[in-house]
Amino acid sequence: MIEGSRGKKFEYLALKALESRIPSNHPVKEKVLKDFKIKHAEVKGENEVKYQLRFLDNKNFIVLYNLRLKDENGYFQMDFLVMTKSFILNVDSKNWQGTCIFGANGQVTRKLPDGSKKGILNPIDQVKMQVRRLRRWMNNHHFPDIPIKFLSVSSFPTNIIERETAQDHIPDEVIHSSDLIFRIDKLEQMYKKDILTEHQLQKLSYLLQKSHCPADQNLFEKYELSRKDILKGVFCPKCNALPMIRHQRKWYCKNCKHVSTDAHRLALNDYILLFGEWITNKQARDFLLISSAQVTKYMLGKECVSTVGSTKGKKYKLRLKL
């Protein structure tokens, strides 16, 4: 299973880092926390689908997930693409909670656990449009016309899917995640003829990954934040107090007296998620609240994967630890 870079997991971690570093009395705190919870549910749903897809036979399938492609109408995103030589399956993961009701004329309503109702976009229309755009993308890249099927998968096991009246119907492509693998088995039975050669399938996978455009969402713009809104320092890994104090090669927590040798690693992870993977000595000192340039130099030297420049302008490239 191959993931397009900076997918949902990255967005989730970035929101988590942002939420933890906004003071509790800040006006956007609540909004960030709400968005973080939504993203958390999305990642949970995605993990559920991933878990089901692990039961596929590796030799026959290539699975790409979190793909975002560009076409003449902008960008389109696909949660999971299950690819074989004889068919492609686009799996759209849905984090519905409560009850999902299919009514007349494709109308879909969600009834939340608190009893409230709201109309939602028809999931089939959404996934059909993705398939249409993928087909055109593949035509533009001169791939043979292979069947592209789709499923809209409810990833929460407790979600109930029902019809509004006996005359309405639930689309056959709307399923629970526990049914996913059996649906793929059925598709394998239905589509036995190879349309793509092994080489074409590999080429398609490579091209899709190469064409992936990560969503470059700027959280600072989205929430109208500036750098000075962000809390600096190293969190205590034990009690979460901020900031720990650096003394004699160790981090000390004033709150719970915990001592750590590497608590700065989590703070540097937050730095990457919020500001990017390049950092200077001065930026690191400022963010980690360390006074010594020598100590920071030693620390960054151990954590970085590469550097550019020298002396004062030297930049260290950090790697995100997941």
Ligand SMILES: [Zn+2]
């Ligand atoms: Zn502590």
